[in-house]
Each structure stands twice: as C-alpha cells, then as structure tokens.
Amino acid sequence: MLSHTLIKNLLASTTFGTEVNARGWVRTRRGNKNIAFIALNDGSTIHSIQVVAEMSKFSEDLMKKITTGCCLSVTGDLVQSHGKGQTVEIQAKQVEILGEADAETFPLQKKEHTMEFLREIAHLRPRTNTFGAVFRIRHHLAFAIHKFFNDRNFYYLHTPIITGSDAEGAGEMFHVSTLNAANPPRNPDGSVNFAEDFFGKETNLTVSGQLEGELGALALGLIYTFGPTFRAENSNTPRHLAEFWMIEPEMAFHDINDNMDLAEEMLKYLVSYVLEHGADDLQFLNDRYDKELLARLRSVTEKKFARITYTTAVDMLTTSGKTFEYPVKWGSDLQKEHETFLVEKHNAPVIITDYPREIKAFYMKQNDDGKTVRGMDILFPWIGEIIGGSQREENLEKLQQRIREMKLPEKELWWYLDTRKFGTCVHSGFGLGFERLALFVTGMSNIRDVIPFPRTPKNAEF
RNA sequence: UCCUCGGUAGCUCAGCUGGUUAGAGCAUCUGACUGUUAAUCAGAGGGUCGCUGGUUCGAGUCCAGCCCGGGGAGCCA
Numbered sequence: 001m002l003s004h005t006l007i008k009n010l011l012a013s014t015t016f017g018t019e020v021n022a023r024g025w026v027r028t029r030r031g032n033k034n035i036a037f038i039a040l041n042d043g044s045t046i047h048s049i050q051v052v053a054e055m056s057k058f059s060e061d062l063m064k065k066i067t068t069g070c071c072l073s074v075t076g077d078l079v080q081s082h083g084k085g086q087t088v089e090i091q092a093k094q095v096e097i098l099g100e101a102d103a104e105t106f107p108l109q110k111k112e113h114t115m116e117f118l119r120e121i122a123h124l125r126p127r128t129n130t131f132g133a134v135f136r137i138r139h140h141l142a143f144a145i146h147k148f149f150n151d152r153n154f155y156y157l158h159t160p161i162i163t164g165s166d167a168e169g170a171g172e173m174f175h176v177s178t179l180n181a182a183n184p185p186r187n188p189d190g191s192v193n194f195a196e197d198f199f200g201k202e203t204n205l206t207v208s209g210q211l212e213g214e215l216g217a218l219a220l221g222l223i224y225t226f227g228p229t230f231r232a233e234n235s236n237t238p239r240h241l242a243e244f245w246m247i248e249p250e251m252a253f254h255d256i257n258d259n260m261d262l263a264e265e266m267l268k269y270l271v272s273y274v275l276e277h278g279a280d281d282l283q284f285l286n287d288r289y290d291k292e293l294l295a296r297l298r299s300v301t302e303k304k305f306a307r308i309t310y311t312t313a314v315d316m317l318t319t320s321g322k323t324f325e326y327p328v329k330w331g332s333d334l335q336k337e338h339e340t341f342l343v344e345k346h347n348a349p350v351i352i353t354d355y356p357r358e359i360k361a362f363y364m365k366q367n368d369d370g371k372t373v374r375g376m377d378i379l380f381p382w383i384g385e386i387i388g389g390s391q392r393e394e395n396l397e398k399l400q401q402r403i404r405e406m407k408l409p410e411k412e413l414w415w416y417l418d419t420r421k422f423g424t425c426v427h428s429g430f431g432l433g434f435e436r437l438a439l440f441v442t443g444m445s446n447i448r449d450v451i452p453f454p455r456t457p458k459n460a461e462f
Numbered sequence: 463u464c465c466u467c468g469g470u471a472g473c474u475c476a477g478c479u480g481g482u483u484a485g486a487g488c489a490u491c492u493g494a495c496u497g498u499u500a501a502u503c504a505g506a507g508g509g510u511c512g513c514u515g516g517u518u519c520g521a522g523u524c525c526a527g528c529c530c531g532g533g534g535a536g537c538c539a
Contacts, residue, residue: 036498084498233538
C-alpha cells in the first residue's frame, strides 16, 4: 500500500471531506499574503491538483520555499473546489518540503519553452506537461504492443544486442570492443587482431534482430522482438536516431499478404489503444500543438490502407503530370517527395509491394518474374516509412544465389542458411520503428522528443 | 555527409548601411492585493553578444575557420 494517493485517483475521487496525502512536484504557485494556490503534479496524469494553503497556518519560512519545481508532501482534506477551473482541491493541513528547488536556478518556468531548449535539459523535461504526456503515451504504446502480440499467440523473443554478424546490411554499425583503442593488438600485416578481443572476433551493436528472429519463428511459429537497435549512420533529421527501439514480428507459414494484414491490423490496434488509454494526454497534445491530431489518429483506425505494387506506384508518379526533383524511373528507389505524393494521393497510409530486387535486401522472397521481390513498405503521412518488411526467401539455392550476387559473406551466415537447409517453410515479417510510431501518435515534430534520452550524432548527454 | 537558416540576460527575441553607458517581454527578487487559474499592479537586479583569429581609429554588427542548434535532402525504422 502506498502511504499516499496518486493524484489521478484524487482527481477522480468524490469522497469529499476525507484526509488525504499527495506527493509531487510544484508546477506553479499563485496567491497573496493570505492564501497560496499550488498546482501539484506527480506524473500519474497530465492534470495537477490544486493545493490551497492558508498562509496563517504555516510558517513564513516554509511557504517561502514552495517554489516551481520543488517536491512536496501535502496532507489535507479533499474538498470540492470553490474556484473555477477544477472540481476538487486539497485544503492543506500539513505541508512538508521533500526537496527544494531554488527559484533562481531551476530552469523550468511556468511558461512555454522551446523543444530545443528542453532537449538541453532532458533530465528535467519529463516534469513538463508535454513530455509527461509523451512519455505516458510511449508507455501505453509499448504495453499495447506486448498485449497485441500476446493476444495473438506470439512469443516475445529476445535477440542479441551484441552481434558478430555484419551481414544484415542495414547501415553502419557501432563497434563493440574491449581492446585498447590507442594501442590494439595487431596482426603481422598491421590490421587489428580481433582474435584477442573480448569475443575473439569483431563484434557490433545490432542493427536488426530479424535474422535471429527468423530462427525463432522457424521453431516457435509466431515470434516478435522488441528491443533497442543501433545505427551509426550520420543521419541528421527529425526522423532518425542512433539508438532506437524496433518491433520485429516474424511468422512461419505467413506469406506477404498475411504479413500486410497483420501489419495493418497492428497499427490500427495500437492507435486505437492509445486513443482509449491515453485520451487525456492526447487531448492535451491536440489542444496545444496539433489541432488535427485526434482526427488524424481516428482516420487511420478507420481507413483501409491502400495497397499498390512498386510498378503501379511508378506508373502513378510518371503519369501524375507533376515534376519531381528526383526523376521517377523503374528500378530506382522512391524518394521522399514520391512517397509524400503517393500518401497524399490516396489520402491514407499506403503499402507498397513488389520492389525491384536490386534495391532490396538479399533475404526477400524472389518473385517468378525474376525482377521483383516480395518486400513491403508502409508509408504514413509525414513520417514516411514506418514499417519495412517482406516475405523471406525460403529456398536455399535462390537465397545463396542472391548472397553471392551481392557479395555478402556467405560463410558467416551458415546458421541462417541452415534454416533453409533443415525444415524450411514460407515465412514473413516486418520491422516497426517504435519512435516513428510514437512520433505519429503524439504529433510531435522531432523524433528526439518522443524518446527520453535521444542518441544522435554529437549527442549522448544524460 | 550536402544545402540552408540561426547562436545577444535564466527563457523567447529586437538591435538599421560598423559609431558613446547593448534593449524588450516573460522569469527571478522586493513591495501591494482575502480564492488565484499563464493571476494582476509597481519597482529592482541581471550580459565574456557561441569560440578563435582577422579587417578597422572603433566590431553584437564586416571577413575567415571552428563548435553547437533548427529546417530540407540523402541513408533508413
């Protein structure tokens, strides 16, 4: 049992006249020499509770220390509010300052701050209404992901964070080593001798749990991963992080269509879940930052996602009459401006399938036309690619052929190829960028504002 | 990484074609006000103008390099 009551429960209570204890941080304080009004927030909800303190009941010294940011324990009677703006408040009988916050140096003020400034004080920004809302929503999303998969008989598989494989081909990797960087052991030819490193070989942080996820799916049937992912790309955009979280389901006996069905159902479920369980926080974000947010979220849960092939997409772009900065050509990857056009044209999320094999990863299932593979990308408004996935090539010879064509280290993938050698089957999966989803759901404009402590080029503070 | 915009008080910004002691709003502090809702009103304090170098009688202002941040692009989730 808690010794105090969460503010979200106090605000929902109607048992007036009872003595309660609340603990939290002071958001604002108003008043005069007779009475003080303190907005107290404990993070349990976006809403603060109003504490009313009559100055005569407390020492001058104590009241002086109640400033924005300080931490209080307040005991008093829960009463109906006399004032407008709130229905309940606490008539304080005892106030204890658990932690002072010097008003001259506490950086959060009772005014709006820019996101850029708050990023510089990421240790304190969770105490703002905005970041409180964002991080509560982030929690709801994470919980809903586990619930969605658990309810559908998926098993949560933990894939490694340190990987000895660099064959995933998803960008630059962070090296993991315990060697002395200033003076590493060397081979006769001058190269670093990783045989002397901690794992006896060169290792990196994972860029994807997919390959290991496939191993799980070909045993447990339905699995998903949900863990941190690392990309050492020098990406400086509002949509990229060096450390982010990714969800990667992998399903045996599922083809590309089953894959799309699951992805669409999942996205709609997750958005609906937050609409229901994060309603207060979403309302705040909607009112404060993005008046279209709630409407946009509801529309995603209702609209059927458009499904078109890459070839159709290229046709639509070339016959659109629009001139693009980057020319549209069958065989080239779609650019941001092309994706934006397709999403706006359909006025709904768009799933694009059957990409040219040359622009996609080695593990994607090859179509009979010899030109395309069964990959799928889901494009969302503004966010762009929120999901990337495919049916996997389950045929050993075709897979080996692609590995050789792309000059990948076949030997290092022996364990992956073994799944095609022993009891292979049709299977599919996709990767969902957790922060990209959080970006869409919260309506924030920069991905650094939907993760508590963002890691980006030149920034690993906190 | 490329393009572009920016860095002046705790925060958000103004500061003209270089020219005396660098301004405002909010915040903070002091005072006023018997219930406030971003409370209100009056007053006060607060600055190495991102860093380094250069041009000049004189640089917040012009030039170069660097650092950091925003937006756009690429890479991708």
